[in-house]
Amino acid sequence: SSGINAEYGGGESSSSLLVTPRRLRCDSYNTTHSQVFAGPASKIGALVRGYLTRRLYDSYKVQEHIKTIQDTRAILLREGDILTEQDRAFNSRLLETLRNTKAKVSHIFHEMSLREQLQLIANTRAAKKEVYIKEGRLVKSGSERKRLAKKSMRQKAWI
Numbered sequence: 081s082s083g084i085n086a087e088y089g090g091g092e093s094s095s096s097l098l099v100t101p102r103r104l105r106c107d108s109y110n111t112t113h114s115q116v117f118a119g120p121a122s123k124i125g126a127l128v129r130g131y132l133t134r135r136l137y138d139s140y141k142v143q144e145h146i147k148t149i150q151d152t153r154a155i156l157l158r159e160g161d162i163l164t165e166q167d168r169a170f171n172s173r174l175l176e177t178l179r180n181t182k183a184k185v186s187h188i189f190h191e192m193s194l195r196e197q198l199q200l201i202a203n204t205r206a207a208k209k210e211v212y213i214k215e216g217r218l219v220k221s222g223s224e225r226k227r228l229a230k231k232s233m234r235q236k237a238w239i
Contacts (some may be wrong), residue, residue, distance in 0.1 A: 133189070135201045138204070139201060139204040140207060142185060142188055145181050145185045146185070148177070152174050156174055156178070
């Protein structure tokens with residue numbers, strides 16, 4: 081009977097193996113967020129989140145938005161006195177562009193699903209790899225590197 085009461089949070093049990101749900105809830109309120117996530121798994125999670133954030137920041141899409149934000153800010157700060165109604169309208173359009181672009185960056189980091197974020201990173205990697213291949217900077221194997229080095233030496237010998 082006392083085990084049943086303890087099981088439902090009604091009383092204490094003589095058995096130390098029986099833990100009440102009410103007791104678990106109270107204990108979980110007493111621990112802080114940093115205590116719960118202070119273990120090694122949280123450090124690995126932090127490393128993964130940091131890596132993901134850096135890769136997203138370096139993606140072409142985010143860099144394009146950041147460039148737009150910087151350019152728009154520079155134009156808005158450069159504008160001194162607003163003289164005409166056209167200047168006011170232009171500045172209001174620039175401010176709206178700035179707000180929209182900031183919202184897009186925020187959406188990428190905070191609202192996109194992990195799958196979409198990883199796809200964005202994969203698209204950027206594929207585009208960078210394509211550029212490297214076109215420029216001849218990305219070579220797949222050591223034997224291919226040797227072959228290209230010999231080819232370039234032969235071309236230099238003919239010059």
